[in-house]
Amino acid sequence: MTELIAFLEPDQAVIGRRPAIIADLARLLPESCLISDARELMPFDTDAFVSYRRMPLAVVLPETTAQVAAVLKYCNDNAIPVVPRGAGTSLSGGAIPQEDAVVIGVSRMNRILEVDYPNRAARVQAGVTNISISQAVDADGFFYAPDPSSQLACTIGGNIGMNSGGAHCLKYGVTTNNLMGVRMVMFDGSIVDIGGKALDSAGYDLLGLICGSEGQLGIVTEATVRLIAKPEGARPVLFGFESSVAAGACVTDIIGAGIIPVAIEFMDKPAIEICEAFAHAGYPMDVEALLIVEVEGSDAEMDAMLERIIAIARTHGVKTIRESQSATEAALIWKGRKSAFGATGRIADYICMDGTVPLGQLSYVLGKTSEIVARYGLRVANVFHAGDGNMHPLILFDANDPEESLKAEMAGNDILKLCVDAGGCLTGEHGVGIEKRDLMRHQYSDADLAQQMRVRAAFDPKWILNPSKVFPLDGRNGGQEGHQSALADAERMAAGTAAAGRTAA
Template sequence: MRAVPGVSPARRQEDAMAELIEFQVPNPAIIGRRAAIIADLADLLPAECLVTEPRELAPFETDAFVSYRRLPLAVALPETTAQVSALLRYCSREGIPVVPRGAGTSLSGGAIPQEDAVVIGVSKLSRILEVDYPNRAAVVQAGVTNINISQAVDADGFFYAPDPSSQLACTIGGNIGMNSGGAHCLKYGVTTNNLLGVRMVMFDGSIVDIGGKALDAEGYDLLGLICGSEGQLGIVTEATVRLLAKPEGARPVLFGFDSSEAAGACVTDVIGAGIIPVAIEFMDKPAIDICEAFAKAGYPMDVEALLIVEVEGSEAEMDAMLARIIEIARRHGVKTVKESQSALEAAAIWKGRKSAFGATGRISDYICMDGTVPLGQLSYVLRKTGEIIARYGLRVANVFHAGDGNMHPLILFDANNEDERMKAEMAGNDILRLCVDAGGCLTGEHGVGIEKRDLMRHQYAEADLNQQMRARSAFDPNWILNPSKVFPLDGRPDSLETRPAA
């Protein structure tokens, strides 16, 4: 969620000169054949499904990682699996790179195209095909938004669990590509734990069905491999997802602590006690200040760290669980305890947290990191993050999912100050290295995309990356799918490096 509003064409030029992240060099032979390629694509799709005018292509030049942008060759918005298949068969035969796209809400640049690529967007594949309550499954097309699934089954007492913060816009196809999480994944897991099956079009246009309404699929766990593969293994056009019975109610409690250490220890003890809240959100002092100034949620201003813990269930259950959680918080010297007695009070507790990114965006540009660390390392990583940020002379606000160690430091900077922008990116990279060194990983839920691609060697040895790339090659031997993403541009399989550029 980068907030860099109103980037002018002139700015864009400037960005291009100062980019830390490289793209593959576009193939001039493909760009040179643009007119012929567009004519061919027009044979495969209805006219309204093909975007080729530069002005209309502009919305597709980036995603939510807006510092980087590239105009694609063309954008195809197919309405059927058969059209996706025809497009991929064509692009494969012609050696044209393909960039799959959901709603373009990726925070890591996973959907940013390149000049010689055709974007295949799933936004017109937007039908819910089947809702099957007895089998607790829904079959949906890939362009259905995340929230649409839950809304469609809400009145009947069901929901779809993963709830990324972009859920109003993001598609289930994109969620599968990124293995999206959300605030509730502490209890319900991420996309991979809630996906039962997919229909996917392979690089060459062939169509495969994997899984279905059964809990386990046959053979290798291809579903597990596809989930989070960032559009590099194929284009998912339909998904079967698991529905769950909606809990009776949910209620948050807010805690203020004198130190991040005490808040962190409280998190560990709550989880260790066998109470599984649906969410445990953490905010540090700068985040509290920013959110309170914006949302006037009534957050305590005399504390160093704030936790929002939410439980679900019937009234009696929630009473019992919250009583225990409050008892644990007291053992850790909690300074402020704010219980919610009504829906209104619950909304007030969440109001500040939910506006955190927006409130931050109002006062500054920022980049949001996504490293995940073991729970025991939270305090250490927070302290070190502060040191790194101070070294670059920047500011940071920490707002994150504490229950699963998924950190989201927001690094504040001035996008109009070239030097600060570079410093922010470099500080972000240092923080991600810190997360890996503390036993964690580069990204918990946002994906690698282009943003973290060049840090992959910090987390993985050459043999680890090679094995991942070989697995990828089994699905897409010529690497036409989303080629600039995830894996460092150098060191890719030999057959690719020697592929003629023209």
């Protein structure tokens, strides 16, 4: 099959040393933490961006930070690429390995280490699933806010790598706004603690830099995250419109009127049909577009807010308004939305785009998206976070048809360029991965990318960490100085100040 996206050429010398490398890894961590059998490696050959697959050299699933550090140091010393992995739910190929790489998966580091209500913080290992944090503190009236659709499976480590968002980040922000600290293993195996339970940290904002760095700056093994008091109640309301344009304009007016609900989700007709067939959420079938608007608080608060939202919706000719009357009904409404990707996967193969556009451009970009996809003779379903302009067109295709697969990818690229040209960006919450890597120059100049790569090189001088991702494969020599100064530091520390380098308490 033709592949649009290239990987780095695997280093045959590394592949040739495979038996020795596996033997070395076996000395670094318990047998149960090492996977080298070809059949057992297969589940790790891709993530949720399933069009691309590569078998890794080996997979390790460490149980401690020290084991992660030992493996990373070994790989750096021997110039073996490393691909960090959470649950493998990346939609952009962020966790797809390569033939000469060792996958370091954090899924076995899945304990909640500390819950601290007075300071509203939880300290967890990186392999903890997103939802399990909220579940652990639910009975005490708290939750962890970012809620990606994959929250049942995805790990907090992966969330940090991709700066994950979710439906409710309109009010509560994305991962970077809810992350307070990390313990991270650096390229040379040294362990650093950044941030903690204080609201802000000293020096340069390394935490902000690490969040969304797609496993290229180090491997996070622990995180301290913000807990928030649960609202008294939450009420999603369905609004059905005669057209996508009317729904889009309604979103702009709600925000423009100074009302920030917890979430505003958008679904077009194809998405409504797909989700309803799967979840039986009771979505109206006689409308062209649907908004799920969620408000929260006490009944009086929700009534007051909804009254204003409904008044705005009426000015856009809203056809159906349905308030959830019970927690069960509310859960059902969300089930439909959150299963959108899974439900789509039942009827066709799809790729999901993630461009974000300024709110005023929503209707324009929606219209153009339909035109682009139609031009390639394909279908599209739109289901996305409208309140913050984060679009998710799902391009449907048949993966068994190589030509159609290629068309889907090309349509996706055209849509992302459209988002950038409309003043937006390539990816709002899924990350660049391999998927959007070659489009980076559409958004950034060479000077912009060179600056990012120089920073990257300060963390990973040999470019061993997730090397095929994020930055276009050509023109990567911008970070030479970074390589040298990082290597010099590493050598200095290795030469006797190793203890000083390990700042972990």
